[in-house]
Amino acid sequence: MPKKTYDATPEHVLCRRIPTPPFGRFEDRRIISYDDYTADSGYEALRKSIGMKPGDVTEEVRKSVLRGRGGAGFPCGVKWGFLPPIPEGKAPGEPGAERYLAVNADESEPGTFKDRLLMDFDPHLLLEGIAICCYACRLSKAYIFIRGEYHHQAKVLENALREAYDNGIFGEKGLIAGDANTGGDRFRVDCYVHRGAGAYICGEETGLLEALEGKRGWPRLKPPFPAVQGLFGKPTIINNVETLCHLPSILSNGADWFCGQGVESSIGGPPSFGTKLMGVSGHVERPGVYEFELGIPLRTIVEEHCGGMRGDKKFKGAIPGGISMGILGTDQYDAELDFDIGRKHNVLGLGTACPTVFDEDTDMVAVARNISRFFKHESCGQCTPCREGSGWLYQLMTRIEEGGAKTKDLDLALEVATSMGSMPGTTICGLADGNNWAIRTIINKFRDEFEARVARTFVPVKVSVGAMAKG
Amino acid sequence: MPTITINGVACEFTPGQMILQVANAHGVEIPFYCYHDGLSIAANCRICLGEAWAPNPRNDNKLEPFMGGKLVPTCQTQAQDGMVVHTDSPKAVANQKAVMEYLLINHPLDCPVCDQAGECLLQDYSYQYGRGVSRFEETKVKNPKKNLGPNVYLYSDRCIMCTRCVRFTREVSGTAELYVDGRGNREEIDVFPGVALDNEIAANVIDLCPVGALLDKDFLFAQRVWFLKRTASIDGITASGDNLWVEHNEGKVYRIKPRTNLEINKHWITDEVRYGWKHVHSDDRLRSPRRRQYGALVEDDWNRCLDKAAEGLAEAAEAGKRIALLVSPMLPCEEAFALAEFALSLDPHAVLGVGPVPFEGQDKVFPPGASEDDARAFKLYAEKAPNARGVRRVLAALTGAEPLEFAKWTARAQADDAGAVIITANYREACPIPDLLRVADRESGRFVVVIDTLNGPLVESADVVLPGATWVEKGGTFENARGTLQAFDAAIPPIEFAKPEGQIASDLEAALRGVEVSATSASSVVVVDEGPGQVPQAAEIATPRGPTFSPADTRTRMGDTHAALAMFKTDVRYPEAAKPEEADMRMVEL
Ligand SMILES: Cc1cc2nc3c(=O)[nH]c(=O)nc-3n(C[C@H](O)[C@H](O)[C@H](O)COP(=O)(O)O)c2cc1C
Numbered sequence A: 001m002p003k004k005t006y007d008a009t010p011e012h013v014l015c016r017r018i019p020t021p022p023f024g025r026f027e028d029r030r031i032i033s034y035d036d037y038t039a040d041s042g043y044e045a046l047r048k049s050i051g052m053k054p055g056d057v058t059e060e061v062r063k064s065v066l067r068g069r070g071g072a073g074f075p076c077g078v079k080w081g082f083l084p085p086i087p088e089g090k091a092p093g094e095p096g097a098e099r100y101l102a103v104n105a106d107e108s109e110p111g112t113f114k115d116r117l118l119m120d121f122d123p124h125l126l127l128e129g130i131a132i133c134c135y136a137c138r139l140s141k142a143y144i145f146i147r148g149e150y151h152h153q154a155k156v157l158e159n160a161l162r163e164a165y166d167n168g169i170f171g172e173k174g175l176i177a178g179d180a181n182t183g184g185d186r187f188r189v190d191c192y193v194h195r196g197a198g199a200y201i202c203g204e205e206t207g208l209l210e211a212l213e214g215k216r217g218w219p220r221l222k223p224p225f226p227a228v229q230g231l232f233g234k235p236t237i238i239n240n241v242e243t244l245c246h247l248p249s250i251l252s253n254g255a256d257w258f259c260g261q262g263v264e265s266s267i268g269g270p271p272s273f274g275t276k277l278m279g280v281s282g283h284v285e286r287p288g289v290y291e292f293e294l295g296i297p298l299r300t301i302v303e304e305h306c307g308g309m310r311g312d313k314k315f316k317g318a319i320p321g322g323i324s325m326g327i328l329g330t331d332q333y334d335a336e337l338d339f340d341i342g343r344k345h346n347v348l349g350l351g352t353a354c355p356t357v358f359d360e361d362t363d364m365v366a367v368a369r370n371i372s373r374f375f376k377h378e379s380c381g382q383c384t385p386c387r388e389g390s391g392w393l394y395q396l397m398t399r400i401e402e403g404g405a406k407t408k409d410l411d412l413a414l415e416v417a418t419s420m421g422s423m424p425g426t427t428i429c430g431l432a433d434g435n436n437w438a439i440r441t442i443i444n445k446f447r448d449e450f451e452a453r454v455a456r457t458f459v460p461v462k463v464s465v466g467a468m469a470k471g
Numbered sequence B: 001m002p003t004i005t006i007n008g009v010a011c012e013f014t015p016g017q018m019i020l021q022v023a024n025a026h027g028v029e030i031p032f033y034c035y036h037d038g039l040s041i042a043a044n045c046r047i048c049l050g051e052a053w054a055p056n057p058r059n060d061n062k063l064e065p066f067m068g069g070k071l072v073p074t075c076q077t078q079a080q081d082g083m084v085v086h087t088d089s090p091k092a093v094a095n096q097k098a099v100m101e102y103l104l105i106n107h108p109l110d111c112p113v114c115d116q117a118g119e120c121l122l123q124d125y126s127y128q129y130g131r132g133v134s135r136f137e138e139t140k141v142k143n144p145k146k147n148l149g150p151n152v153y154l155y156s157d158r159c160i161m162c163t164r165c166v167r168f169t170r171e172v173s174g175t176a177e178l179y180v181d182g183r184g185n186r187e188e189i190d191v192f193p194g195v196a197l198d199n200e201i202a203a204n205v206i207d208l209c210p211v212g213a214l215l216d217k218d219f220l221f222a223q224r225v226w227f228l229k230r231t232a233s234i235d236g237i238t239a240s241g242d243n244l245w246v247e248h249n250e251g252k253v254y255r256i257k258p259r260t261n262l263e264i265n266k267h268w269i270t271d272e273v274r275y276g277w278k279h280v281h282s283d284d285r286l287r288s289p290r291r292r293q294y295g296a297l298v299e300d301d302w303n304r305c306l307d308k309a310a311e312g313l314a315e316a317a318e319a320g321k322r323i324a325l326l327v328s329p330m331l332p333c334e335e336a337f338a339l340a341e342f343a344l345s346l347d348p349h350a351v352l353g354v355g356p357v358p359f360e361g362q363d364k365v366f367p368p369g370a371s372e373d374d375a376r377a378f379k380l381y382a383e384k385a386p387n388a389r390g391v392r393r394v395l396a397a398l399t400g401a402e403p404l405e406f407a408k409w410t411a412r413a414q415a416d417d418a419g420a421v422i423i424t425a426n427y428r429e430a431c432p433i434p435d436l437l438r439v440a441d442r443e444s445g446r447f448v449v450v451i452d453t454l455n456g457p458l459v460e461s462a463d464v465v466l467p468g469a470t471w472v473e474k475g476g477t478f479e480n481a482r483g484t485l486q487a488f489d490a491a492i493p494p495i496e497f498a499k500p501e502g503q504i505a506s507d508l509e510a511a512l513r514g515v516e517v518s519a520t521s522a523s524s525v526v527v528v529d530e531g532p533g534q535v536p537q538a539a540e541i542a543t544p545r546g547p548t549f550s551p552a553d554t555r556t557r558m559g560d561t562h563a564a565l566a567m568f569k570t571d572v573r574y575p576e577a578a579k580p581e582e583a584d585m586r587m588v589e590l
């Protein structure tokens, strides 16, 4: 049964083969080949899955309440359920029944470097997850959209992919060679690595689809949702690397096992089960990617696992998971990293759960300026509020940092930030929400620091004094 | 029929329509930039957003906030029965204000030197939805001015990135010359290196552009648009029947723009039609009548030339010779009728023929690959005459036989019994056809009356030359390649002493009857547009000698007198009456 609290010494699931403190040393990490992978029960979960009905695999994932690890935390099984049925009398992949998996390996959220670990060292875990997903959802082609800067990881993946093709995971004799394509529910699955050209917006799921189609990465209007009309107009599932990497262990051990990790929601929302890779960066003694159960307090991560704040400085604030999420204030050091964090601590959400920690010496105005620069640079330029607002915010932040601003500029920045985003509905995608939350929460949670930087705005007020009032 | 309430107005709609489309159809105003009826939906400008409530069938059809109550793009959200939408709610208005402010922060605000000023959606919406002052104190992004192609300039600093132009080149012309370069607020529209924006319908992007970013080189700094008057017209140079606006001031055409007609040209016109009015003001226009005197052509007044023409024609008729009339396919049906009627009154066996129909290139349908009958298809016609079918129809009805095509007519007109010929041309270029010149050859002893608009060899060989009017200078009806009859009005008065061909027919007939010059009262002179400043100052309008020719009356008479022309009473399509412009300023009595 799911338990309610966070377990301090979790079993490593994603990092099972990747040495990670406390069970191993960062220095001992190396690429896990197909042979190493299979020697350690690799591809067993796929073997088990293809013995099941595809619908049963999906059901198991749905029961596990595995929530997307790419940022939005949308339950994976529910997303799969949105796929329309395959047209009557057609096999997956036949003309008219094409459907795709797009693997989101774009990982460009600043401060986020967790998917990279998986692709760096355990590529077959991802490939197994992909194979299971394709089998369960009847998807005939999978595209791994990997960010352009990950050239090393792309090579690792391509090598692993070759091994997987050679060993009957994908291709003509795929989904475990030997008994492949011998009727039943099995069919040919192909997998490709597609390298991005270096734009944050291509990590947004529909921007990613456009980029895969060879177009400019401009997010699409939704509806229609990708599960209904995605890549090349066909039903498409988009999942994050880490989300897919969870599938093998869920299928091997069952949904109940997965629900035994992590925490239930403390505020009546959907639960946060399972473990999570957390890439800690910033002013801590030992930054790096760790695996924890969801629900772990930020303080525990920093103090117990990362060797504390760097140089014993005081904690000032942290970004919970990518700068789009906004910031945790000095008084929110104890925030638990689970999917409730947004509602409990006034940030946008858990995001990628890769905290960036700031110590007391950090200039929050500079942080805000730097963040706004990122959004200005990465706005795809489609929606007016995001295109123009992000540039304006950057200009305002720069002026505030340089000391040329007034209080009214702070209010203006807040107004501009608040006006944009897909949640208020004024933009197409969530990039603007990120900008909105980041700037708004930093100004609101560190308002003193901003006010100290700006000159007061004097509003001329007409005062009527005595007899003159009549004049 | 399902109904949606937009800003308090109940609007019926067809399922599938977007909220904005329904609003547009019912005259409910919602601001929009990126949406265009003829293009795919991009929903990127974000000014059309509204708040919506929809009935929830699971909750007794109670109205509930739609999409969780966030703002929705009305251009991209389908109308639902019972939905209530507000683009005038505080939230929606705040967004409109914000979007207007964003669009203007990096805009150069150079309206005083911008051609679009006066018909610019940025100006209009600033006035209606924007805020009065700018709060932007930073440095503006300055994007460059670009030469995109033969007809189009891009002032990218004025661009609001609505992508209408990009979508047009991808979805309509299919040529995809334009694309978006860069990201964020440094984004620009551009052409690929070495690929100019040059296709048969490229200049439509100028009309599409809601702001002054894409400008017409031909119209650049030519006129402030508020001085222009627009007259609904029809393509007068090809067989398309495309609906146009002729925009003019003080008797001069400044530009031609497409007039939306979903059955014919959709929202577009070809560049050929757009710039196909240059001959109207050509230096080579015939400006006054001429007659031959001692072997040379001399300019003379209308009356003397009309008398001379009447005399020559009557002489041939009295001698029992044939009168041959060539009706140009450039002329509207009414004028073909008047001319043919006149020729038949002189000689009941007159030889009537249709002038040469020029063809150039091939028909082409846009977007490439579409069939002509597709709802979105737009066709370019190789046939470069607006009314070949109409002229044939009229001549056939008058003679009861198929009219002679040009080749046959030239043979007949050169036969020994042909005593006089009346040739009408009115082409965009002086007619150089050798066969025609042979008919008009003065050595042959035939009496030749040429009614044309441009100087050229044909004119040189005439006995009497009467200056006609181009299609923008007169009214009439054209039958396009698909058999649609469409009426149009004169936009400007004829140049100097030129007259519409229909009037010339009427005058010739009067001259033949011996009507004296002063018989027509000056009050019957038709001034095209009485609006202030619309007739050139001190313009001398050639007074008619016969009854004033009226295309509308002629149409009625055609229908009344010939059963085969009954469609001119019933089937002619007229341009929609222009909606009165809503004044956005109230006059205050001082
Ligand atoms: C601006 C923006 C950037 C994003 N970048 C990434 C990314 O780099 N990697 C990723 O996995 N998801 C990214 N996402 C989230 C995806 O849109 C999508 O939610 C996710 O890939 C779904 O996968 P999941 O359900 O497995 O998490 C981004 C979202 C937005 C709005």
Ligand code: SF4
Pocket: A201, A218, A219, A378, A379, A380, A381, A382, A383, A384, A386, A387, A427, A428, A429, A430, A431, A432
């Ligand atoms: S919100 Fe920004 S990044 Fe997202 S589609 Fe709009 S302009 Fe592009």
Ligand code: SF4
Pocket: B158, B159, B160, B161, B162, B163, B164, B165, B166, B189, B208, B209, B210, B211, B213, B214
């Ligand atoms: S040039 Fe005009 S039509 Fe093209 S994107 Fe800019 S504003 Fe829109």
Ligand code: FES
Pocket: B031, B032, B033, B034, B035, B042, B043, B044, B045, B046, B047, B048, B049, B073, B074, B075, B076
């Ligand atoms: S008109 Fe709807 S977003 Fe532009």
